[in-house]
Amino acid sequence: MSTTSAASRDADAGGVVASVAVLGLGAMGTALADALLARGHRVTVWNRTPAKAAGLVEHGARQAESVAAAVAAADLVIVCVLDYAGVTDLLERQAGDALKGRVVVNLTNGAPEDARAMAERVAALGADYLDGGIMAVPAMIGGPEAVLLYSGSSAAFTAHQPVLDAFGRGVFVGGDAGLAPLNDLSLLAGMYGMFGGFMHAAALVRSAGRPVEEFTTTLLVPWLHAMSASLPQMAAQIDSGDYSATGSNLAMQVANDSIGDVSRAQGVSAELFAPMYALMKRRVADGHGDEDMAGVVELLHKR
Ligand SMILES: NC(=O)c1ccc[n+]([C@@H]2O[C@H](COP(=O)([O-])OP(=O)(O)OC[C@H]3O[C@@H](n4cnc5c(N)ncnc54)[C@H](OP(=O)(O)O)[C@@H]3O)[C@@H](O)[C@H]2O)c1
Structure with missing residues (x-):
């Protein structure tokens, strides 16, 4: 397997x-x-x-007539197609032996078990494997906000990081190839939670005839920013399992359903907030009302 750097010094380019x-x-x-x-x-x-x-050819790329020819021309192989069925077809059926000695970086979205299986198949073909999760949309690639998560061969990541940096900031999340997709999906779960909260807040403000944009920029964004500062402490509670209250116990937070009641009264659906409220109530009913909110995670996943 090739774990040495495929990158070479080019005297003309100086990089x-x-x-x-x-x-x-x-x-x-x-x-x-x-x-x-x-x-x-x-x-x-x-x-x-x-x-x-x-x-891309106009921009200087060479176009290969087959997958095997493209792979043969390179040390580093980036794969980014719709799904893992496509990746399997390209790497196993079409590239095959040409992969020997190469490093494959698969940036196609999939599940952790897909990534682990692919790592084994690629290793069987004699290549090193990195799985990747792209935390960016295409327009962000190469820009300062793009982050890419990598997992799998740490030697391959170290050797090729200077090249992969072209896409955005690369973060190696572990030797288990499934960790990049796991972290990718976890980040998206956090993002959708935030978007759900935003939709509910926006609907409430609009239902009162107020402008959503002004509310968002002057109040919501600074509020969420301030609240996000509490996440590391909540994370530490989740890691330790100690949810001792630090100021805002759960029973106080669900003493009434003001958010749901006011929403309904203003003709706003509370369906985004309702599952969260139900979980907090359940946690209190289970005897944890004097603890912090982070303990709700115990209802989502038993350690
Ligand atoms: N776009 C985003 O914002 C974004 C962000 C993060 C991650 N991703 C991930 O990046 C991957 C590609 O996304 P995209 O936005 O580039 O999608 P896209 O614009 O729909 O392009 C899909 C690509 O996959 C190819 N393809 C599909 N099935 C194939 C098969 N069986 N064999 C060979 N090639 C096949 C297509 O080839 P043809 O041109 O021949 O159809 C095309 O090149 C996906 O896994 C996606 O989840 C995308």
Whole structure:
């Protein structure tokens, strides 16, 4: 297996120049290939629908006629297609032996068990494997806000990080290949919780005829920012299992359903808040009313 750096010093470019294949040129794969080209890397691209490579070829990419040819031209192979069925087809059926000695970085979304199975299959083909989660939309790739999570071979990550940096800030989350998708999905779960809270708040404010944008910028965003500062402490409680109250016990928080009552009175559905309220009530009913809210996690997952 190749765990040494595929990147080589290019005297002319004055930086690290690597030979990289990008398989899959949808919105994301195209952004990834463009970011590599912008850093001066030698990029070979392949897509099931070949016409989608035209713009990248104009930007300096070479277009391979087959997956195996693209892989053979590179040390580092980036895969970004719709799903793992596509990845399996490309790597096992189409690339096969050409993968030997390469490093595969699979940035296709999937489940942790998909990533672990893929790591084993790629290892059986003689290549090193990194799974990845992209915490960005295509327009953010290569910009300061893009974060990419990687898991799997730490040696491959260390060797290729200078190249992967073209996409955004890379964070290695562990040797278990399933950890990048696990962290990716966990971050999205947190994000959707925040968006759900925002929708409810926006509906309440709008139901009173107030402008949502002004409320959001002047009040909601600073409030959520301040509240997010409490998350590390809640996380420490979850890790330790000690939910001793630190100021706002749970029984006080669910003493009444003001949020639900006022919502309903104003013609706003409380269906986003209702599950959270129900969980907090259950935790109190279970005898934990004198504890902090973080203990609600025990109702979602038994340690
Ligand atoms: N876009 C985002 O905001 C975003 C953000 C984070 C992660 N992702 C992940 O990135 C991956 C790609 O997303 P995208 O936005 O690029 O999707 P997309 O624009 O819909 O492109 C899908 C790509 O997958 C290819 N493909 C689909 N099935 C295939 C198969 N069986 N064999 C070979 N190629 C196949 C398509 O080829 P054709 O061109 O031939 O159809 C195309 O290149 C997904 O896993 C997605 O979840 C996307």
